[in-house]
Amino acid sequence: MVLTTALALAIAGILLVRQGWGAKRGVALGGWAAVGAAVVLLAAGDGAWGIAVGATVAMLVAFGLLAREGLRTAPTRTPPQRQPASVTLPHRALGVGRRLLVFVLVVPVGVAASYVFAIGAEGAAARLGWHPADRTAVAFVTAPVAWTVLVSVQLIQPGPSRMVLPPAVCAAIGLLLWWPL
Numbered sequence: 001m002v003l004t005t006a007l008a009l010a011i012a013g014i015l016l017v018r019q020g021w022g023a024k025r026g027v028a029l030g031g032w033a034a035v036g037a038a039v040v041l042l043a044a045g046d047g048a049w050g051i052a053v054g055a056t057v058a059m060l061v062a063f064g065l066l067a068r069e070g071l072r073t074a075p076t077r078t079p080p081q082r083q084p085a086s087v088t089l090p091h092r093a094l095g096v097g098r099r100l101l102v103f104v105l106v107v108p109v110g111v112a113a114s115y116v117f118a119i120g121a122e123g124a125a126a127r128l129g130w131h132p133a134d135r136t137a138v139a140f141v142t143a144p145v146a147w148t149v150l151v152s153v154q155l156i157q158p159g160p161s162r163m164v165l166p167p168a169v170c171a172a173i174g175l176l177l178w179w180p181l
């Protein structure tokens with residue numbers, strides 16, 4: 001029953017993400033929340049096997065939506081004119097400094113925050129009585145997933161000053177998870 005519910009939630013989540021892809025950001029976020037909830041249910045109910053089944057079903061639904069959109073899109077008669085890619089270097093020192101700051105905030109700061117979050121998740125799993133091997137697996141899986149989400153959130157921010165808050169929140173949540181209550 002849990003598997004069926006979680007798979008239905010994953011499918012609904014993918015459909016919501018597609019529905020909100022245009023300008024309906026809240027719908028897309030709701031879809032991602034549904035997918036996240038499905039992953040938690042699948043992990044709790046069937047472990048890694050449940051997550052693998054859920055991911056496969058979600059990817060098949062996403063592939064089906066992509067194939068449908070591809071079939072609906074009419075081919076163009078004339079190919080679009082291609083412009084050669086150009087990389088322009090900043091002309092002012094401020095541009096170089098800003099890019100360096102973005103790199104520092106996204107890579108070392110983001111990685112550190114994701115590791116704090118992963119250690120917090122491992123600590124929470126320890127308090128829940130999980131086996132040490134399972135706790136280690138949680139930490140190893142959580143760190144890259146947290147960093148991927150964190151990078152995605154940071155890179156959509158309008159500037160470096162707004163890129164500071166996401167890793168701070170991620171690290172704070174990790175500390176709260178780790179801290180014994």
